[in-house]
Amino acid sequence: MxxxxxxxxxxxxxxxxxxxxxxxxxxxxxxxxxxxxxxxxxxxxxxxxxxxxxxxxxxxxxxxxxxxxxxxxxxxxxxxxxxxxxxxxxxxxxxxxxxxxxxxxxxxxxxxxxxxxxxxxxxxxxxxxxxxxxxxxxxxxxxxxxxxxxxxxxxxxxxxxxxxxxxxxxxxxxxxxxxxxxxxxxxxxxxxxxxDGGQAQYIERPLPKSSCDTVGQVLVWMEEHLHQEVTVEQLAARAHMSPRTFARRFQQETGTTPHRWLLRQRVLLAQRLLEATDETMDTIADRTGFGTAAALRHQFVRALGTTPNSYRRAFRGPQAA
The missing domain is CATH 3.40.50.880 (Class I glutamine amidotransferase (GATase) domain)
Structure with missing residues (x-):
């Protein structure tokens, strides 16, 4: 005791x-x-x-x-x-x-x-x-x-x-x-x-810097077009590389895959929208490229260990949710 x-x-x-x-x-x-x-x-x-x-x-x-x-x-x-x-x-x-x-x-x-x-x-x-x-x-x-x-x-x-x-x-x-x-x-x-959740929801992760100008430009484009569906082949074409070379270079420069990088940036955007706006979950899901509120919730919980509604309550108060 x-x-x-x-x-x-x-x-x-x-x-x-x-x-x-x-x-x-x-x-x-x-x-x-x-x-x-x-x-x-x-x-x-x-x-x-x-x-x-x-x-x-x-x-x-x-x-x-x-x-x-x-x-x-x-x-x-x-x-x-x-x-x-x-x-x-x-x-x-x-x-x-x-x-x-x-x-x-x-x-x-x-x-x-x-x-x-x-x-x-x-x-x-x-x-x-x-x-x-x-x-x-x-x-x-x-x-x-x-x-x-x-x-x-x-x-x-x-x-x-x-x-x-x-x-x-x-x-x-x-x-x-x-x-x-x-x-x-x-x-x-x-x-x-x-x-609910863990520290991940409180960590600020700015856009990663890349020492490779070609991949760095693609990162900027990806961050400006998070709402769009995109394939590795399309990204490789923007970088003027083969898909295999692009994927390898991307991993070297960012420490992750294009798919995982994109998911993380979409979750970060969702965090900012939940903190700063009154937009609905459907609207946020559309703006972040998740498509549906259910998909947004699934990826949000996987990344941060808490739901979008709980996150909004934590950062904006119960009335915001």
Missing amino acids: LKNVATVLLDGVHPFELGVVCEVFGLDRSDEGLPVYDFAVVSAAGPALSTHVPGLTVSTPHGLDRLEEADLITVPATDAITSHDYPPELLDALRRAVDRGARVLSVCSGVFVLGAAGLLDGRRCAAHWRHADTLARRYPRAMVEPDVLYVDADPVITSAGTASGIDACLHIVRKEQGPEVANKIARRMVVPPHR
């Missing part, structure tokens, strides 16, 4: 990610019949710490010894992403916690601390899409999943960007105390108890 929670801080801690775990686990909501956790903020680097926000500091009387009794240890985001010198006593404490059956949770870049402790080896883990490649290079034995909001590889739970820390915390509450408790906490925080 989850009762004792400790949040461990490094210098340069991000206040929002710290606030997330404090909000979920640190507040007394017993007046609503909700569980009260024995919660403490723990310092890994002295009583006073700087934060990501200039001029704002955090102090706590608790040291790393407080981690020895915690059922859950959370590690919020920190500026120390490039550091390879996390306090050895902290890494030892995290390993001991997992060995004795406690859970550890990282929020955003806090995952690098878990990697340094060896807790990601052979495990699936989440990371902010901006840091996923760096994390994978630094800890090659970790199985980094850059398109998800969080990963529960019990007893190691990792979450991606800022708000996904809320998702992961509520997931732990749901797992330990049930959906009713998690839903009540979410209602108090005015957040959804569970979000």
